[in-house]
Amino acid sequence: xxxRGRWISAKQMETRxxxxxxxxxxxxxxxxxxxxxxxxxxTCGKRCYYCRRCIAYGKLRTCDxxxxxxxxxxxxxxxxxxxxxxxxxxTTVATAIEQTILRGGRLLVHAVCGAxxxxxxxxxxxxxxxxxxxxxxxxxxxxVVRELTHHIKQAFPTAHVVSLYGGSADRLLLGEITVSTTHxxxxxxxxFDVVLLDEVDAFPFHMNWxxxxxxxxxxxxKAALILLSATPSMWHRRYPTVRLMRRYHGHPxxxxxxxxxxxxxxxxxxxxxxxxxxRLVFVPRIAALExxxxxxxxxxxxxxTVHAEDPDRIEKIQAFRTTNGILLTxxxxxxxxxxSNVQVAVLDADQGFSTKALIQxxxxxxxxxAYPDGDISFFANDRSDALFYAIHQIQKxxxxxxx
Amino acid sequence: MKCxxxxxxxxxxxxxxxMWTSQNICNPCKMKxxxxxxxxxxxxxxxxxxxxxxxxxxxxxxxxxxxxxxxNEEAKAFMHRYKFLGDTVxxxxxxxxxxxxxxxxxxxxxxxxxxxxxxERKFNQAEEIARRMNGKVxxxxxxxxxxxxxxxxxxxxxxxxxxxxxxKEVAGKNxxxxxxxxxxxxxxxxxxxxxxxxxxxxxxxxxxFRSI
Numbered sequence: 237x238x239x240r241g242r243w244i245s246a247k248q249m250e251t252r253x254x255x256x257x258x259x260x261x262x263x264x265x266x267x268x269x270x271x272x273x274x275x276x277x278x279t280c281g282k283r284c285y286y287c288r289r290c291i292a293y294g295k296l297r298t299c300d301x302x303x304x305x306x307x308x309x310x311x312x313x314x315x316x317x318x319x320x321x322x323x324x325x326x327t328t329v330a331t332a333i334e335q336t337i338l339r340g341g342r343l344l345v346h347a348v349c350g351a352x353x354x355x356x357x358x359x360x361x362x363x364x365x366x367x368x369x370x371x372x373x374x375x376x377x378x379x380v381v382r383e384l385t386h387h388i389k390q391a392f393p394t395a396h397v398v399s400l401y402g403g404s405a406d407r408l409l410l411g412e413i414t415v416s417t418t419h420x421x422x423x424x425x426x427x428f429d430v431v432l433l434d435e436v437d438a439f440p441f442h443m444n445w446x447x448x449x450x451x452x453x454x455x456x457x458k459a460a461l462i463l464l465s466a467t468p469s470m471w472h473r474r475y476p477t478v479r480l481m482r483r484y485h486g487h488p489x490x491x492x493x494x495x496x497x498x499x500x501x502x503x504x505x506x507x508x509x510x511x512x513x514x515r516l517v518f519v520p521r522i523a524a525l526e527x528x529x530x531x532x533x534x535x536x537x538x539x540x541t542v543h544a545e546d547p548d549r550i551e552k553i554q555a556f557r558t559t560n561g562i563l564l565t566x567x568x569x570x571x572x573x574x575x576s577n578v579q580v581a582v583l584d585a586d587q588g589f590s591t592k593a594l595i596q597x598x599x600x601x602x603x604x605x606a607y608p609d610g611d612i613s614f615f616a617n618d619r620s621d622a623l624f625y626a627i628h629q630i631q632k633x634x635x636x637x638x639x
Numbered sequence: 640m641k642c643x644x645x646x647x648x649x650x651x652x653x654x655x656x657x658m659w660t661s662q663n664i665c666n667p668c669k670m671k672x673x674x675x676x677x678x679x680x681x682x683x684x685x686x687x688x689x690x691x692x693x694x695x696x697x698x699x700x701x702x703x704x705x706x707x708x709x710x711n712e713e714a715k716a717f718m719h720r721y722k723f724l725g726d727t728v729x730x731x732x733x734x735x736x737x738x739x740x741x742x743x744x745x746x747x748x749x750x751x752x753x754x755x756x757x758x759e760r761k762f763n764q765a766e767e768i769a770r771r772m773n774g775k776v777x778x779x780x781x782x783x784x785x786x787x788x789x790x791x792x793x794x795x796x797x798x799x800x801x802x803x804x805x806x807k808e809v810a811g812k813n814x815x816x817x818x819x820x821x822x823x824x825x826x827x828x829x830x831x832x833x834x835x836x837x838x839x840x841x842x843x844x845x846x847x848f849r850s851i
Contacts, residue, residue: 279762280761291724
């Protein structure tokens with residue numbers, strides 16, 4: 237098995253070559269994930285500690301070792317991408333990405349939901365491959381990774397594209413273009429010369445320093461790092477930024493309507509108003525899903541619920557795309573999904589939704605060029621900063637022009 | 640504090656009544672485990688003496704086993720993390736309940752692993768359970784090689800021969816056998832047979848889970 241650039245548990249490799257290097261797996265900290273280990277019983281006879289944080293990837297104890305191959309990696313072959321059409325605003329961003337890749341610097345791409353971020357990377361990736369640089373496209377969520385792999389494989393049919401997420405068939409492989417979740421990068425060190433980090437403010441990447449460390453470790457010394465987000469935080473904005481506040485089809489973002497105060501009656505009216513279209517309703521907590529489902533049933537409206545730990549969430553979302561039903565959900569669906577002609581309502585919008593969440597939720601409407609104006613309503617009984625700030629930011633984005 | 644099981648932060652409910660208990664798991668995680676009850680000899684829920692225990696009594700091998708929880712889905716998930724992934728600190732969740740088990744003066748004997756299994760897993764889960772109880776843990780049994788019980792069906796388990804051997808002087812001692820999951824009871828019965836042959840006095844057993 238080829239383990240150049242990767243560190244795995246020595247128990248998984250039977251043979252030992254002279255180019256292999258071994259290090260103890262757990263010393264004062266776990267050498268794979270950096271967590272503090274705990275003591276555990278072991279037959280090795282000495283005080284043996286093991287790491288709890290990365291136990292899902294295989295238990296590492298003080299008596300275990302990590303192994304890697306020190307040979308250099310294979311060179312990367314150039315590849316062409318399929319022809320794409322970019323708007324002038326998108327072209328500016330694509331050029332900025334290319335420049336950063338060649339310079340080896342840092343960049344933040346602040347692009348609204350639905351701006352068409354994926355085609356903007358392709359010229360940059362083509363340039364990187366032409367210059368012999370290995371590319372990593374990474375995102376915190378596995379569904380984003382799966383979608384991106386699909387687009388990249390279509391755009392670069394000749395390149396070796398590897399897709400890594402929990403349970404993927406490409407586990408521990410390294411390709412010319414690697415598309416991975418941030419968790420899978422735990423095994424990789426100094427492999428990638430270009431890193432494109434999408435949805436940089438999503439859960440679980442946001443606030444998790446261990447995942448940040450994996451990304452930093454997977455980059456080479458002179459690598460280029462490009463962050464992409466619709467809602468970057470103050471900390472991300474310290475990077476050189478390039479903005480794109482218009483969707484690919486040129487229509488402005490639908491501005492959320494604030495319905496305050498609200499009653500059950502107003503929700504029912506809203507649902508009836510858009511009876512012919514799929515409706516997506518967000519609630520703050522998983523516990524609230526059941527409560528709202530019963531309350532809506534009392535007034536005679538049937539809804540399906542879906543949440544992050546739901547085992548059939550993929551089927552439910554598929555079914556929702558094709559019917560005109562109502563789907564009650566939590567913030568799991570705030571990113572990534574594209575459903576044509578969807579109308580979105582947020583119940584209890586003042587409780588438990590951050591500005592980022594509200595902006596991402598508003599980004600679910602009007603993504604399709606055929607239906608660019610969807611309705612997005614915030615039902616709230618009280619005020620919160622997040623509510624007003626989200627509406628303000630969307631209005632500000634609509635005032636933006638390419639200059 | 641961080642819950643040992645789900646790693647989320649929780650606030651422990653310290654009161655005068657539970658001042659001496661260890662609060663290391665959050666309430667939702669505590670609710671996941673269902674106490675066993677019913678059969679006097681093995682804790683299978685439903686009847687006073689279950690079919691398995693009735694059969695053992697007819698065969699002349701009655702063994703009073705105290706099982707603590709039922710082996711529901713949550714318990715299976717716990718076992719997967721504890722035994723197969725190897726997250727050994729999880730057994731601390733049950734320290735309180737294990738310390739409550741009363742026994743007559745004697746030895747606590749955990750069901751051993753075969754040499755292959757021990758070198759593979761590097762720890763004996765039954766021994767770790769036994770060490771959390773009040774009493775002297777003695778490794779008085781040795782086990783021959785064979786496939787792990789968990790991978791066998793009920794019929795396959797009942798057919799195998801007795802793999803245990805006694806390695807210490809047990810004559811006249813009271814023995815408390817400790818194992819992790821009670822499915823058919825055959826492991827404990829086989830160990831009991833060997834110990835009785837070696838002259839042990841009273842034998843009873845404790846397991847953490849009872850299969851339903």
